[in-house]
Amino acid sequence: MKAYNDGRTATYTNLKSNIKDHLTLSRFQTISTLGQGASGIVYLVEDKETDIKYALKSINLQYLSKKEKQNVSSEAELLRVITGPTVIKFFDSFSENNHIYILMEYAEGGSLAYLIQTRKMMGKKFTEEQIFM
Secondary structure, three states: OEEOOOOOEEHHHHHHHHHHHOOOOEEEEEEEEEEEEOEEEEEEEOOOOOOOOEEEEEEOOOOOHHHHHHHHHHHHHHHOOOOOOOOEEEEEEEEEOOOEEEEEOOOOOOOOHHHHHHHHHHHOOOOHHHHHH
């Protein structure tokens, strides 16, 4: 939940319907890069209208083969239908400037891979409670 200075509150759920109507890249302010992989870059962005932070995956379509472009569409569709308490929420996807953008929930604690790596380096294990939250 996001709390505003004037006492209003907003949740990801009630923002989802508001996002789709106005979804363009200009709506978001890039804060930092969260990660980069073979298929794209994930940015931490903030919605200029609501001050909510999101993860925005950017995939450049310019050099992708037809098959790779189909895979990008499949990824967006898969994220759209998968839900669960341990799955990052998908909000929407849109195309702009020869890129596909996938808007997702921002997990402040980082990725699962990062958490596992950090715990391993510290010599700590996850508690049973942490695993089955």
